[in-house]
Amino acid sequence: MTVVITGASRGIGAGLAAHYRAAGFDVTGTSRSPMGDISLDVTHPSSHKDMAAALGDSAVELLVCNAGVYLDKGNDIETGYGADLWAQSFATNVTGVFLAVQALLPHLRRAENPRIAIISSQMASSELAPGGSYIYRASKAAVLNLGRNLATDLKAEGIAVGIYHPGWVQTDMGGDTAAITVDEAVTGLASRFEALDIGTTGCFETWDGRAHPY
Secondary structure, eight states: OEEEESSOSSHHHHHHHHHHHHTTOEEEEEESSTTSSEEOOTTOHHHHHHHHHHTTTOOOSEEEEOOOOOTTTTOOTTTOOOHHHHHHHHIIIIIHHHHHHHHHHHHHHTSSSOEEEEEOOGGGOSSOOOOOOHHHHHHHHHHHHHHHHHHHHHGGGTOEEEEEEOOSBSSTTTOTTOSBOHHHHHHHHHHHHHHOOTTTTTOEEETTSOBOOO
């Protein structure tokens, strides 16, 4: 199985790349830094085209759209949430996901069991709205919506799309006091990706297999 993971230089992305490599799969991890197998800045359309070209005629069974930023952490409503943060966050967390899917559609179409896994967050939920982190929440809600609509449009082609909350994970973004380790998140997410098929396409699930409220 060929797996492509965006944002694979650290945290959950690096954990997923290590997991799939240990299982013997062909893994391509992307990163803005030279640490990735392929250099990819998800905010640049040309970078996505270069990634697709580097993959040649390969068939991609699993695309994990993991790259993301949380730039408004700790901002306050009176003085924070600058327009530049909105633009940067949506360029990475939403547009970057769409561009990755768009660029790799030919590769996904070559696969026997093509799947797209989008890492969103529980902070995407409209039912759970405790306030704050407006930019991050809005971007993750937008990518949830994007994933649901991609699932509709790609279903006829046999390409399944799932959207996932990875848990509150002990990463640079989640912090040291987060609830679960990277290994726990990775094990759970890999199980979710394995279970994803056309019958469950469009799902919004937690890392441990629960349906998440929208």
